[in-house]
Amino acid sequence: MQIGFLIFPGFPMACLTSIIEPLRAANEIVGAAVFDWHVISETGAPTTSSARVVFEPEAKLADVSDLDILFVLGAPNSVFEAPKSGNATLRRLDRHGVVLGAISGGVFPLVRAGVMTGYRCSVHWCYEAAFRSAFPDIEMTDDVISMNGRRYTVSGAASAFDLALRLIEDRLGADVAYEVACWFQHATMRGEGVQQRIPMRPSAAPDLxxxxxxxxxxxxxxxxxxxxxxxxxxxVDVTPRQVERAFKRATGQSPTHYYRGMRMKAARQLVLYSKQNMQSIAQAVGYTSATPLIAHYRVAFGVSPQEDRKQINSFRVQGNVPLPPA
Structure with a gap:
């Protein structure tokens, strides 16, 4: 099985290593190169990951052929330097029967290429609001893995490991996949239909x-x-007072403040991963104007939405030109 990994600047390195390492282990267990992989970039130039580790791609995207699967790895703001030719190449690979997929934020450039219409995709929970805003017509799921026809999408690094185990099981059987999982102390082999779980703070109650x-x-x-x-x-057929007491006991907050926190998290996704202005973001999370949103945002995160966006954009630089969220 020939697998390509198309990496964009700022891609999460853990997502790449989490899917390659189990494939490498499977090859070692069976003593054969059943899985082969190739790191690719748009231009073939060295590409820096989000961890500031530089990767040397083996090829540029336009020269790629003979792949079984191509996974896209990037951030929500990742775009091709030459969108017309980059997107056309992904569509060409699709026409030639290559399975297209994405890991974590890589789903954004994959959708922008126009190859996800009619397909469902897995979206990391921290990107849900931004994804829904950018692509309202694309069906998304909070399952850790979505294998929908010839589209394989996974929500993050841990689920990329799970998908690798699925590929190993399909090609080499459950025993080999189980042995790979044991090698890495990967306790649970998750498949399709398993929803993402948002980590809880250690002090928080594990179940509401x-x-x-x-x-x-x-x-x-x-x-x-x-x-x-x-x-x-x-x-829910109770009194408002019962709701108030239940929230205080379970979360230490009133339901109103808990709800506001949920809306602020959604607002922050749009601030960091979209180009919407503050008024549009305010309306998307239930405010009639930007003024109260900005005040509540500052209380929640210690900075204004504009300051937060400027800060995150300071990490998105090519040359001397800041890259806005896209």
Whole structure:
């Protein structure tokens, strides 16, 4: 199986190593080069990862052929230097039967190439709001892995390892995949249909009571058009006071403040990973104007949205030109 990894500047290095290492181990276990991989960039030039480790690609994208799978690795703001030719190359590979995929933020440039129409894709939970805003017509899932036809997308580095185990199992059998998992002390082999779990702080309760969990689910469905605590209480058939007490016990916060925190996290995704102005972002998370959003944002993150965007853009530089989110 010939696998290509198309890396953009700032790609997460862990996503690359997490999928290559289990494939390498599988080759060693069976004593044969069943899996072969090639690191590729748009121009063939050295490419710096988010960890500031520089990778030397083996080829430039336009010269690639004879692949079985091509995975895209990048950040939400990753774009081709020459979008017309780069996107055309991905479409050409698709026409020639190559499976196209993406890991974590690499799903953004993959969708921009116009090859995901009609396909479902896995999106990391921290990019969901930005992805939904940028690509409202693309179906997304919070499953760790989505293998939808000839499109393989995974949410992050750990799920990239899981996908590698799936490829190993399909090609070499469950016993080899199990042995690879044991080599790396990878305790759980997750497949399709397994949803992402957002890490909890050590001090936080590992599981929310049913009442609070139901309320949080309703809040999550009403980020753009906020719902009141009274409306939530009616929906779950309790009193507003019961909702208040349940949230205080489970989270240490009132439901109103918990809800605001959810909306601020969604706002931050749009600040960091989209080009929307502050008024548009405010409306996307349920505010009629940007003024209260900016005030609540500063309380939540210690900086204004504009300062946060400027700070993250200071890490996105080619030459002397800042790269805005895209």
């Amino acid at each position: 009571p049913n009442l609070v969990a139901d309320a949080v689910a309703l809040f999550a469905e009403h980020i753009e058009h906020p719902i009141s605590v009274a409306e939530v209480a009616r929906a």
